[in-house]
Amino acid sequence: MTPVLQAVAFTKMTGCGNDFIIIDNRRAELNAFEPAALARSLCRRRLSVGADGLILIETDPEVDFRWRFFNCDGSEAEMCGNGARCAARYAFLKGIVTARRLSFRTLAGIIRGEILSDSRVKVRMTSPLPCSAPLALTIDGEAFSCHSIDTGVPHAVVFLEDAERLRAFDLDCWGRALRRHAAFAPQGTNVDFVAVLDSGNLAVRTYERGVEQETLACGTGAIAAALIASNRHGLGSPLRVTTSGGEVLTIHFQRTADRFTEVYLEGEAKVVYEGQLGDPLTVD
Numbered sequence: 696m697t698p699v700l701q702a703v704a705f706t707k708m709t710g711c712g713n714d715f716i717i718i719d720n721r722r723a724e725l726n727a728f729e730p731a732a733l734a735r736s737l738c739r740r741r742l743s744v745g746a747d748g749l750i751l752i753e754t755d756p757e758v759d760f761r762w763r764f765f766n767c768d769g770s771e772a773e774m775c776g777n778g779a780r781c782a783a784r785y786a787f788l789k790g791i792v793t794a795r796r797l798s799f800r801t802l803a804g805i806i807r808g809e810i811l812s813d814s815r816v817k818v819r820m821t822s823p824l825p826c827s828a829p830l831a832l833t834i835d836g837e838a839f840s841c842h843s844i845d846t847g848v849p850h851a852v853v854f855l856e857d858a859e860r861l862r863a864f865d866l867d868c869w870g871r872a873l874r875r876h877a878a879f880a881p882q883g884t885n886v887d888f889v890a891v892l893d894s895g896n897l898a899v900r901t902y903e904r905g906v907e908q909e910t911l912a913c914g915t916g917a918i919a920a921a922l923i924a925s926n927r928h929g930l931g932s933p934l935r936v937t938t939s940g941g942e943v944l945t946i947h948f949q950r951t952a953d954r955f956t957e958v959y960l961e962g963e964a965k966v967v968y969e970g971q972l973g974d975p976l977t978v979d
Contacts, residue, residue, distance in 0.1 A: 701972060702971060702972065703718060703724065703725070703971065703972045704718070704719070704969070704970075704971050705717065705718050705737075705744065705969070705970060705971070705972065706718075706785055706966060706968075706969045707744060707746065707966070707967040707968050707969070707970070708781040708784070708785060708964060708965065708966055708967060709781070709964075709965050709967055710776075710777030710778065710780045710781045710912065710914065710962065710963065710964045710965075711777055711911070711912035711914075711938050711940060711942040711943075711944055711962050711963055712910070712911025712912040712938060712939065712940030712941075712942060713747050713748075713775075713777035713778065713781075713910055713911060713912045713913065713914070714745075714746045714747050714967065715746050715747060715748050715749070715750050715777075715778050715781050716737050716738065716744050716746045716748075716749050716750070717750045717752065717781065717782065717785045718749070718750070718751055718752070719752050719789065719791070720751040720752060720753050721752060721753055721754050721760070721791075723753075725751065730749075730751065730763060730765055730771070731765060731769030731770070731771065732769065733749065733765075734748070734749040734765035734766065734767060734768075734769050735767070735768065735769045737749055738766075738767035739767075744970075744972075746767065747766070747767055747903070747906050747910055748764060748765060748766050748767060748772070748775060748778055748905075748906075749764070749765045749767075750762055750763070750764055750765075750778055750781070750782050750785075751763040751765075752782065752785070752786065752791065755799070755800050757800070758798045758799050758800050758805060759786065759791065759792045759797045759798055759799050760786060760791055760792075760799045760800075761799060761800040761801075762778075762779075762782050762799055762800070762801055764778055764801070764802075766903075766904075766905025766906055767905070767906055768905050768906070768907060770904075770905045771802070772802070772848055772905060773801065773802040773803040773847055773848050774801050774802065774803035774806075774820075774821070774846075774847025774848050774915060775847075775848075775914065775915065776818070776820065776846075776847070776913070776914020776915045776916075776917070776918060776960045777912055777913065777914035777944075777960075777962070777964075778914070779799075779801070779806050779808065779818045779820075779914070779960070780808070780816040780817075780818050780914065780960065780962060780964040781816075781964045782799065783797055783799070783806075783808035783809075783810065783816050783818060783964070784810060784814070784816050784964040784966075786799070787810050788966070795809055795810040795811075796808070796809050796810075797809075797810075801847070803821050803847040803848070804821040804847075805821075806818055806819065806820065806821070807819040811961070814963050814964060814965050815961070815962070815963055815964075816961070816962070816963075816964045817959050817960070817961040818959065818960050818961075819957070819958070819959050820846065820847060820915075820918060820958045820959065820960060821847055822954075822955065822956050822958065823844055823845055823846045823847075823918070823919075823922060823955055823958065824844065824845040825953055825954055826842060826843075826844050826922065826923060826926050826953050827842065827843040827844070829841065829842055830842075830843060830851075830878060832873070832876060832878060834869070834872045834873070834876070835872075837869065839853050839869075839873065840853065840854070841853055841873065841878075842923045842926075842927070843879075843884070844919050844922060844923060846915040846916075846918045846919045846922070846958075847915050848885060848904070848915050849879065849882065849883075849884040849885065849904075850884060850885045850886070850887055850915065850916055850919035851873055851879065851884045851885070851886050851887070852887045852889055852919050852920055852923040853873070853886065853887070853888050853889065854888075854889050854890070854891070854924075854927070855888055855889065855890050856890070857890055858890045858892060858898050860890065861888060861889070861890040861898055861900060864888055864900070866888060866900050866902055866909050867902070867908065867909060869886075869888075870886045870888070870901075870902025870909065871902065871907070873886045873902075874886050874902055874904055874907075883904050884904060885901060885902065885903055885904045885913065885915070885916055885919075886901065886902040887899055887900070887901045887902075887913070887916040887919055887920050888900045888901075889920045889923075889924065891924060891928060891930075892937075894930055894931075895930070895933075895934060895935060896934070896935045896936075896937065897920055897921065897924055897934060897935070897936045897937070898936075898937045899913075899916060899917055899920045899936050899937070899938060899939075900939050901913035901916035901917075901938075901939070903916070909939060910939070911938060911939050911940030911942075912938035912939065912940055912942060912944065913938075914944065914960050914962075917936040917938065917944045917946060917960065918946055918958060918960055920936060921934040921936060921946035921948070922946075922948060922950075922955050922958070925948070925950055925955075926950075926953055932946070932947050932948045932949065932950070933945050933946060933947045933948075934946045942962065942963065943962070944960060944961065944962040945960075945961040945962065946958070946959070946960060946961075947959040947961065
């Protein structure tokens with residue numbers, strides 16, 4: 696029998712335009728459902744709640760909680776920076792944690808967060824892997840210099856000449872092509888197109904793996920852009936990253952040669968609305 700979902704409370708949150716459905720699953724009420732199918736059902740825009748991803752909050756004996764993060768296509772992701780900030784604020788608002796500093800487990804490792812104000816959250820990310828040497832790729836006659844880095848999930852960073860070029864760039868076309876390029880097989884990669892505005896500011900547009908289109912923001916992508924910009928252009932911490940949605944994320948880090956530690960992602964994490972799944976929702 697196909698399971699039916701009903702009377703489950705959820706919170707819709709946004710982190711600089713990245714939106715998420717967050718459900719408290721500490722009582723394992725959703726364990727009868729296949730989580731990938733649940734994510735696909737709930738994240739469908741115009742047909743369900745709609746979101747970039749689904750976050751399930753679960754128990755963990757060693758930290759404040761464990762999360763499971765699923766993209767809207769049902770794929771489970773190791774990490775999501777903006778989702779982490781939303782999960783931290785959700786846990787604080789719901790009393791899952793009472794202190795403003797907290798820690799939780801992800802597939803990428805332990806994430807530590809701090810609630811700075813009513814809506815501003817800062818999370819310490821796992822240390823990224825060292826930056827790779829630039830990779831020269833040509834697709835349909837278009838040349839790209841890609842810098843690969845893993846900031847919890849894999850990213851390929853491409854620098855464009857300026858903000859005007861970034862705004863006009865056909866991201867859906869080239870982002871999709873690079874995301875599935877054989878150089879990043881088998882798992883593929885997220886793709887970030889970046890313009891350096893000045894010594895303290897970047898603009899970024901991201902094609903997200905698992906969402907399979909441009910999103911209004913990507914936390915791990917903003918981090919990838921900032922770290923590669925520091926490595927390539929000698930920019931120092933902190934760096935402010937303006938996202939596609941127009942909001943700003945702040946990236947803090949320490950750099951030694953080509954290695955980065957103490958990487959923090961800071962920005963807004965807001966509740967959009969809360970609700971309950973009323974009519975039965977078939978999950979298949």
